Amino acid sequence: MSGTSRNESPARRIITALGAVTLGVGAAAHVWARHVEIHQYRLREVSVPALPVGARPVRVLHLSDAHLLPDQHRKVAFLRRLAATEPDVVVDTGDNIASAAAIPVLAEAIEPLLHRPGVVVLGSNDLYAPSPKNPLRYFLPDPRPEGLLADLPAPTLPTDRLLARLCAHGWVDLNNRRAVTELPGLRIRWVGVDDPHLERDRMPTPDDAAVGSERPEIRIGVAHAPYRAVLDAFVADGADLILAGHTHGGQLRIPGIGALVTNCDLPRRQAKGLSTWRGVPLHVSGGLGASPYSNYRLANPPEATLLTLRPRG
Secondary structure, eight states, X not given: OOOTTTTOOHHHHHHHHXXXXXXXXXXXXXXXXXXXXXXXXXXXXXXXXXXXTTOOOXXXXXXOOOOBOTTOXXXXXXXXXXXXXOOSEEEEOSOOBSSTTHHHHHXXXXXXXXXXXXXXXXXXXXXXXXXXXXXXXXXXXXXXXXXXHHHOOOXXXXXXXXXXXXXXXXXXXXXXXXXXXXXXXXXXXXXXXXXXXXXXXXXXXXXXXXXXXXXXXXXXXXXXXXXXXXXXXXXXXXXXXXXXXXXXXXXXXXXXXXXXXXXXXXXXXXXXXXXXXXXXXXXXXXXXXXXXXXXOOXXXXXXXXXXXXXXXX
16 A cells, blocks of 8 residues: 555655645636736826926826727726816826727717817827737847837727827827927926837927926926836926836736836836936826736736826925
């Protein structure tokens, strides 16, 4: 009669038990990330000292990375509720949809917000439908293939139709463009770029008319993916605030460690929330969703952010 299990060493029994516990914890984390936390939508509120002294506070609703599918009813319901924040201006940093069928669903969900001042830049998933990818590629220094720009196929999503719906009531298409928004007591000078992750970003020509303005104003740089070169360009351009998305806050975060990846060259400690870049406030949205092929979150609930800009000092 075999006595294998009875004669097993204590060390081996401990290793076996630890392996079972690890598998159990991993399975539980997967269920939580895939079926629970991915639906726990939150509105974060952040105060940012970025305005000139004497300007009144301004409420900016920052939306990013919804990756919307038409049947994501809980996400759509959350988007509808954001109208209650009554922002002074809305900033959309891209990756809005995951299918063409989501365009009217998105536009209807945020329709009240589309009637407020706003700007939008594109992310890669506003041009290309999602596809399965090896998640380990995100641990490479730069997961994009060499020669990406030259090898890009034609977009597979109706991006023009998306922009037309988002800009139908006054939002500004800010891709590689400048714009001005006039608010009571404040002028916002915007500079935006198309998606740096697809190497579509081109800084627009400097705005000489901005020099010497007597009205209180703020300069805001907007991009989907917060690559260092783009952030440096915004700083050199005189930005008082930079807004971006793309990182999903790391998507999977380890308590005590934080984000494991950013999917760009931004330091992991800045994958989500408010920080600074060369002395300029930088807000990176944790985003509202993820690709349908990697639709999970861990220690990182999906979010929109209401930024209250207040005077410096």
